Amino acid sequence: MIGEVALLELGIVVITLAIVAGIADRFNKSDIPLFIILGILLGRYGLGRFIDFYIGNTPGAELFIELGAELGVMFLLFFMGLSFNIKKLLKHKGRISLVGTIDLLNFAPGLLIGYFFFQDIMAAFLIGGVVYISSSAVISKSLLDLDWDKTPEGQQMLERLVFEDLAIVFYLTIISTFLLGEDVGIYGIGLNIGFAMLFIVVLVLFPYLKPEIFDKLLKTGSDETFVLRAVGVIALASGFAIVLGVSEAIAAFFVGVAFGGTEHLAKLQRFLYPLRYLFGGIFFFWIGMKTDPTLFWGIGTLLVLIVVASALYKFFTAYYGAKFFKLDDEQSTRVGFGMITRGEFSLIIAALASQAVGPYSTEVITETIPAFAVSYVLVMSILGTILLYRMA
Numbered sequence: 001m002i003g004e005v006a007l008l009e010l011g012i013v014v015i016t017l018a019i020v021a022g023i024a025d026r027f028n029k030s031d032i033p034l035f036i037i038l039g040i041l042l043g044r045y046g047l048g049r050f051i052d053f054y055i056g057n058t059p060g061a062e063l064f065i066e067l068g069a070e071l072g073v074m075f076l077l078f079f080m081g082l083s084f085n086i087k088k089l090l091k092h093k094g095r096i097s098l099v100g101t102i103d104l105l106n107f108a109p110g111l112l113i114g115y116f117f118f119q120d121i122m123a124a125f126l127i128g129g130v131v132y133i134s135s136s137a138v139i140s141k142s143l144l145d146l147d148w149d150k151t152p153e154g155q156q157m158l159e160r161l162v163f164e165d166l167a168i169v170f171y172l173t174i175i176s177t178f179l180l181g182e183d184v185g186i187y188g189i190g191l192n193i194g195f196a197m198l199f200i201v202v203l204v205l206f207p208y209l210k211p212e213i214f215d216k217l218l219k220t221g222s223d224e225t226f227v228l229r230a231v232g233v234i235a236l237a238s239g240f241a242i243v244l245g246v247s248e249a250i251a252a253f254f255v256g257v258a259f260g261g262t263e264h265l266a267k268l269q270r271f272l273y274p275l276r277y278l279f280g281g282i283f284f285f286w287i288g289m290k291t292d293p294t295l296f297w298g299i300g301t302l303l304v305l306i307v308v309a310s311a312l313y314k315f316f317t318a319y320y321g322a323k324f325f326k327l328d329d330e331q332s333t334r335v336g337f338g339m340i341t342r343g344e345f346s347l348i349i350a351a352l353a354s355q356a357v358g359p360y361s362t363e364v365i366t367e368t369i370p371a372f373a374v375s376y377v378l379v380m381s382i383l384g385t386i387l388l389y390r391m392a
Contacts, residue, residue, distance in 0.1 A: 006060030017281045030138045039288020072283025074238050075276035077249040081256025100163025102321045107132040109309040130373045131310045133168045135343025136161045153331040157338045179356040218264045295371035334391045341384030342377050
């Protein structure tokens with residue numbers, strides 16, 4: 001059995017996540033920063049600096065939290081894929097491609113400043129990804145809270161998020177192949193990326209070649225069987241992806257896209273969303289638990305430069321992109337402020353970096369960049385939310 005102390009640790013994690021989620025809901029704010037801060041406070045780098053008891057102290061609890069974090073990533077990306085409407089995506093592909101191409105410019109600040117500080121291509125590429133991607137979860141929640149999801153500015157933000165989410169899925173495919181694979185040389189890396197892309201192509205095409213399979217798979221009169229089948233497929237595809245050296249997030253995303261095209265969409269959302277919230281919370285807690293806040297001091301200059309550069313860059317690309325589509329000054333400003341928020345995808349990149357093996361298992365990749373990502377997300381999620389709500 002897992003043991004009394006480990007079970008106590010798990011109980012503390014879940015109940016404290018529930019408390020801070022309630023606080024965030026009370027003040028109508030994102031709970032992601034609070035979950036991260038909670039992980040820092042209760043982990044070895046917070047509570048563990050003062051007493052022997054801290055979350056993750058026992059092997060059983062630490063293993064469960066790490067597994068819970070993996071499941072959190074899986075469900076976060078599954079629900080992102082589930083929300084994709086392929087028909088709507090194809091209908092507005094011209095607009096989405098245009099605003100998305102403009103938005104790709106936001107990769108530049110992180111890439112250039114990251115390379116200037118570390119003189120390392122992989123470090124710069126990772127920081128570029130962390131800085132590029134806005135938070136779909138936080139922005140979507142804010143749009144619903146403010147009742148802006150059907151407005152022109154809300155639609156503009158959602159179209160940008162669609163492009164960013166698709167772009168980051170392929171970005172994750174590439175970096176996970178590099179970071180999670182052994183040192184096999186250029187040929188080996190190319191072969192791994194080829195297998196990964198083939199796997200993704202199969203995941204994308206299969207639902208359209210055999211769409212009836214997913215409908216039949218989930219068609220059952222038993223709610224228990226329905227949940228077990230759905231979670232089983234997600235977990236199996238995600239596990240197979242990891243075996244191929246691809247992030248589990250990629251497979252979960254495309255399984256979500258496939259399931260989203262079935263008649264069971266509403267039922268999947270109703271039964272699986274609690275799992276997304278539980279394990280998603282554990283994922284953000286785990287990120288905090290693994291983060292040494294003393295590293296923040298060493299990246300202070302980097303953080304300030306990138307916060308200023310990326311916030312301004314994101315605002316102006318989003319603002320003028322909205323103006324291009326004839327939105328007025330106020331609407332364009334809302335789009336600019338709304339896209340500043342960073343969140344879950346930046347932390348998924350941080351999690352991948354912390355697990356790097358082989359030649360990329362360096363202190364900069366596995367410790368400094370995750371610490372930067374956490375501090376950056378904390379600042380940008382708070383800044384973006386405050387600026388957006390001030391426009392209400």
